[in-house]
Amino acid sequence: MHPQLQPLHLPDADVYFAPDFIPSPESDVYFERLMRKVNWQQESIKMFGRELPMPRLTAWYGDKSYTYSGLQNKPQPWLPVLLELRQKVEQATGHKYNSVLLNLYRTGQDSMGWHADDEPELGPQPSIASLSLGGERRFAFKHRTRKDLKSVPLILSDGSLLLMQGPTQHHWLHQVPKTPKTVQPRINLTFRDVIA
Numbered sequence: 001m002h003p004q005l006q007p008l009h010l011p012d013a014d015v016y017f018a019p020d021f022i023p024s025p026e027s028d029v030y031f032e033r034l035m036r037k038v039n040w041q042q043e044s045i046k047m048f049g050r051e052l053p054m055p056r057l058t059a060w061y062g063d064k065s066y067t068y069s070g071l072q073n074k075p076q077p078w079l080p081v082l083l084e085l086r087q088k089v090e091q092a093t094g095h096k097y098n099s100v101l102l103n104l105y106r107t108g109q110d111s112m113g114w115h116a117d118d119e120p121e122l123g124p125q126p127s128i129a130s131l132s133l134g135g136e137r138r139f140a141f142k143h144r145t146r147k148d149l150k151s152v153p154l155i156l157s158d159g160s161l162l163l164m165q166g167p168t169q170h171h172w173l174h175q176v177p178k179t180p181k182t183v184q185p186r187i188n189l190t191f192r193d194v195i196a
């Protein structure tokens with residue numbers, strides 16, 4: 001594993017974090033390439049019987065289709081910029097990934113609610129590598145059942161890499177809350193291995 005990936009020591013989890021995995025200005029170049037080349041989509045979510053726009057833009061690239069937030073995602077074929085980033089991430093983590101979900105948080109009003117990446121297509125102990133580019137955002141982990149544990153905050157800085165593996169998704173939820181602060185746009189890439 002990459003020496004910058006340091007363990008976070010959460011109980012019932014296996015999480016590593018590298019705050020400066022892709023340093024600036026290389027991170028800025030990747031951010032601009034992704035803004036331009038990725039086919040960003042505004043998806044909607046069904047909530048209480050109503051269709052609402054997701055509070056972020058998304059895109060799904062890879063080799064196999066996959067269900068996410070109840071949507072059947074047909075992946076788009078890999079772009080050169082995504083293959084470059086995948087190679088870096090695979091080298092650092094020692095895992096292989098056949099898919100990537102991208103999220104674009106345009107402003108502080110864009111967000112992702114509490115969830116786990118525990119879809120059956122990812123297998124029982126998924127390895128998920130999450131790369132952040134652009135404006136930094138707060139992230140948090142919350143244990144599903146142990147109410148004695150406080151939620152664990154983390155700042156996902158520009159160029160940072162977060163690796164969640166082993167039992168993490170089974171026991172913990174995570175989120176990216178909205179913020180009233182003025183923040184720069186942020187791109188997040190979660191590399192995954194879809195087995196089904």
Ligand SMILES: O=C(O)CCC(=O)C(=O)O
Nearest residue numbers: 101103112117176188190
């Ligand atoms: O934007 C982030 O850091 C979180 C993304 C995430 O949790 C997901 O795509 O499942």
Ligand SMILES: [Fe+2]
Nearest residue numbers: 115116117174
């Ligand atoms: Fe997630």
